[in-house]
Amino acid sequence: MKIIFHLFVHFSLLMFVSCYGDNGYDPLENVLKIQRSRRKTQNHASKEDVTAEYSYSPVYVGPQDGLKDADKITELPGQPAGVEFDQYSGYVTVDPNHGRALFYYLAQSPVNSSTNPLVLWLNGGPGCSSFGNGAMMELGPFRVNADNTTLSQNKYAWNKVANVLFLESPAGVGFSYSNTSSDYQTGDIQTAKDSYTFLVNWLERFPDYKTRDFYLAGESYAGHYVPQLAQLILQNNKITNQTVINLKGIAIGNAYIDDETANTGMFDYFWSHALISDEIHEGIVSNCNFTEVGTITAACDDYQSQATTARSNIYIYDIYAPLCSPSSNSTPSISEFDPCTQNYIYTYLNTPAVQQSLHAKPVQWESCNTLIGLYWKDMPFTVLPVIQDLMASDIRVWIYSGDTDGRVPVTSSRYSINKLQTSVKTPWYPWMYEGEVGGCVVGYQNLTFVTIRGAGHFVPSYQPARGLAFFSSFLEGKLP
Known part of the structure; x- marks a missing residue:
């Protein structure tokens, strides 16, 4: 029976897939329904349980000689002329016994790449691709054009100010994989451990970054991934005899961090926005x-x-955006973001020449793998205690929110921050970008909250200029 189940999991990876762009598809809600059902019959993991699971054990470090050069991307198919930065992509093995390997893409800065910080970006889901969604749709250096074959440069890409590393996590997401099908039944704890193992090995492959300032950023369910990984890094930095990771701060956007406030905030947002x-x-x-x-x-x-x-069929991730349809071009989004972008990315990343240029295994790439969420094993009800631990450390903690997102809306973020019970240092004020209000900001004790006006769930997609302005402020440690 166990073998049959594992075969089901393996082959279902080809079937249970979808993308954020699908009308009505909500990967976060799908997994939350399952987790809430489970809570009715079992006690949920407490903070103490999770912390105990994160206790240090020696991390696998594999040989990395020559792999950096092998990972360098010569050129992506359809890439525009005049690209002035280096790109790398490939796999880092995190468990050689299981054959579990995570895919990454690095976009270095076109200027000051040798001194700019390193930022690890994580998308959520759980089960959604940080490369296809994060890099190709949001903050990466390229956009896929409507012809599905050529790329255009994103002039507001975050690698303008940092070297950005996109990680497909956990195994089964995007191009990441395992040779052991049971690895696709994973959860928060194993995802954090694998991401940490990835970082230790990746820094051996790219030793120039070992002493560089390092930041974690992500959105949605990365509201779990980022704080948990940050906590694990800080814990292991104290006791490891391996690489000490120079973590300076985290930024989480439209972040699912507390189930109670996620619900109350979402329905209050629906009501206050006449939905x-x-x-x-x-x-x-x-x-x-x-x-x-x-x-x-x-x-x-x-x-x-x-x-x-x-x-109804309002796109919950940006409530004012049009849906992707044959007539989409005649109804542009208020943010000028093409609602069919996910379709272009899907076709492009499933082109054999593109996968070959990325050094990826030939697979049917998907934006999100629903099966990952279906078999998600552990998910704390809240990560606010983890965030409180990070606030008590020396690192920068920022929460940001696109204010037209209905999935994890600005109301949910504000309610979550209220539960942290931290005092205000700089009262709420509008921050400006090119003569217009870019959003609002509040400086709390050991925490910063920033909104990005007119942005949906995927902030850099909908408001790329304001998104880059916010991100630059975060790296500088200054309120926008």
């Missing part, structure tokens, strides 16, 4: 207890279903 009626909102407020010990009643489920029906 659901007063009656539905009142029904949710009166009948739903989203706390960890709360019980989701039939009445609560019914009102949540009514909310889904009421908001």
Whole structure:
């Protein structure tokens, strides 16, 4: 029976896939429904349980000689002329016994690459691609054009100010893989461990970055990935005799960090933005207890279903954006982001010449792997205690939010910060970009909160200029 199940998992990886761009597809909600159902029958992992699981053990370090040169990308198919930075991509083995290897893409800075910091970017899901979504759709140096074969430069790419490393994590996401099918049943703890092992090995492959300032950034379910990995790095830095990672700060965008505030904030956002009626909102407020010990009643489920029906086919990740359709070009997004971008990326990354140029194994690349979330094993109800630990350390902690996202909206982020009970140092004010309000910012004790006006869930996609301005401020450690 176990063998049959593993075969099912292996072959299902080719089937249970989708992308953020699909109308109505919500990878985060899919996995949360499963996790909430499980909570009814079992106690959830406490902070102490998770911390114990993160106790240090020697990390596998494989031979890296010659692999950096082999990973250098000569040129991506359809790449525009005049590219002035180096690119690398390939695999880093994190478990040789299982044959588990994670795929990365590095876009170095065109200027000051030898001194600029290193930033690791993680997309969420869980199960969604940091390369296809993060690099090719959001903050990377290129965009895929509508012809599916050529690229254009993103003049607001984050590698303008940092060397950006995109990691496909965990195994089974994007181009990352394992030769052991049971590895596709994973969770928060193993993902953090594998990401840490990846970093230690990657820094051996790229030793010039060993002493460089290092930052972690990500969005959505990376609200779990980033703080957990940061905590693991800081813990291991104290006791390891291997590479000490020079972590300086984290930035998490539209971040799922607390299940209670994620729910209350989302439905309050729907109501305040005229996506659901007063009656539905009142029904949710009166009948739903989203706390960890709360019980989701039939009445609560019914009102949540009514909310889904009421908001209809609005794209939840950017509530003012048009959907991808044959007539999309005649209805441009207010952010001028092409809603069909995911389709172009899908076709481009499944071109054999592109996969070969990336040194990727020939696979059917997908934006998101639903099966990863379906079999997700551990997910703490909240990572706020982890964030509090990071706030007490010497690193920079920033939370940012695109304010047209309905999935993990700005209200959820504000409610989460309220639960941290930290004091305000710099009161809320509008920050400016090129004479217009770029968003708002609050400086808290050991925490910064920034909004990006007019941006959806994928901030650098919808507001690339404001996104880069925010990110530059984060690296500088100055409020925008």
